[in-house]
Amino acid sequence: MYMPDDKRYEKMVYNRCGKSGLKLPAVSLGFWQNFGHNGNFANMENMVHTAFDAGINHFDLANNYGNPYNGSAEENFGRILDRGMREFRDELCISTKAGYEMWAGPYGDRNGSRKYLTASLDQSLKRMGLDYVDIFYHHVYDPETPLEETALALDNAVRQGKALYVGISNYGTEKTKEMQEIFRELKTPFIVNQPSYSMLNRWIEDDKLDDYAAENGIGLAVFSPLYQGFLTDRYLKGIPEDSRIGKGATWIGDQLDEKMLTKLNKLNDIAAKRGQKLSQMALSWVLHNKAVTTVLIGASRPEQIKDNVACVNKLDLSDEEIAEIEKVLAE
Template sequence: MNYGPHELTYAAAENRYEQLPYRRTGKSGLDLPAFSFGLWQKFGTDYAFATQREIILHAFDLGITHFDNADRYGPPHRAAQQNFGRVLAKDLAPYRDELILSTKAGNAIGPSPYQRGGSRKSLLTSLEHSLRDLGTDYVDIFYHHVPDPETPLEETVSALVSAVEQGKALYIGISNYLPDRTHETAERLRAAGVPLLIHQARYSIYDRRPERNGLLETADQDGFGVIVYSPLAQGLLTDKYLETIPAGARAVNSTFLSPDVIDETYRARTAELNKLAEARGQSLAQLALQWVLRRSEVTSALIGASSTAQLDHNIAALTFPALTDAELALIDEHGVHGTGLRL
């Protein structure tokens, strides 16, 4: 990261496209970096903006061109988009054509019936707010964040198509859909001339639903890519909780991870996975990231970071040899689906 006088001007690293491999998103023409950056946590008003800015710019210097957001991310809701918008306006505006910006709508962000769900009103209104938050005329990917069984699927699909036709989104994605609804959505979008680009799903060694319920096979069949979130299972696939729960850890202060799932069964299984990682000369986090990227259907893995050092560490996962059949078998033995999670 380079700065000009008074540290006001950012100039991206010239070697930024030499750091990461890019992977094709399904059968589209779009390449995404193997790692994308998610602003789900630690990019609200409760964390220092200067640190957020430093991490975002460092990610771009490393070749991460895809930044994933949602109207819900904060706290409060929309704060992460607004913070990223500040970085975009001040530092990344000259590189907008090199960025893939995504946002999502449909998850509840308030008491109003128009602040949730899959209606045209909810989705297109949220998109307008997100564009203002980010300070951009369009997003590259617009997602429906969660399925809404109370709204006809044709209405949700129609709203997503309208976002593209209006020039406010280049591609369409969905998130957290089950395979059958995913397939129907893909067919409806294809018929409207706006193919489904990508599905964002939770996937990790401890959460194998996409490979158990057929989502990965659906991706191959329908030609969309998969981008995975929580590849480290909210920190469970690190060595952080092997002995105790550290003060200030996510299990203490996050609504997404409860300390009661960190039991002896979890620790025994995680210790074995950690031994395998150490035998490979890497951390458990790096092993877990390699594992999700082993599948050809997976285009990219979303990672976050609370420091540039943590970001560097995670990116280094790509420098290790591919997992062998014997190592994958050990991961299957100890990486039991559902460990440490409330499914």
């Protein structure tokens, strides 16, 4: 029987999500990779237990996680809950998303319709064995569905008691602002946007999404903060065969050229001077942005989770370190 670490909450930093009453751990665990049908269940369970023992109480899923079998990540998480974690449900923040292709026909393809979102959330709850999720996101902006319809579907999930809060993902500033205006009128608890963001992917700064979020009480839950593994020590000396790039499991592999390798090694040198691994400094850098509530990490083994969580022990970055990092990133 799994018994969590009694001191788990002493190991983590918790940040308020925007202006809501909800606090999220600075580091959260995402289920995008390695929790699907083809994964090792014992390893999945070990990773979830390791995360919870480290103070990670936020687990982020989506209806389509678990490729090639959409939904299998949620099914596996439901099994993990059944095997000793479900008694801690009130300590957990569980989020899921819907928006990408999920099932056959016009009601299950990529969209933001009321029909799709309502059916998808019901399916997700069934797969995980839950009465409600804490956060339900629209996963990606759909230009073919009116924003009002998508917003009303999310609002309805809250009113039905199937979600406590709602969020959006992969939305830029313009559409985020439009959605917030609708949610304010509906009085929907809209608290979070989930964009990609890292040292190597700073589009939210160019788009001013981080500024808008900070000014308007929206938290940012950032995915791919390690740029799909680039910002770890995995690639400092080349491409291992068992890595995501080595397996051809990422679409950014061609970016790992000599210029990128030089940049990564220089960043690693800065991290070493700080007494951190490159991955830990990269997470600290993302969390240094005051608009960011939490970073969503992925993992293939428990040790990676332990390494990444250690970033909370050294979150401060001096002006000199920021300048040194910026210089390397600009090269």
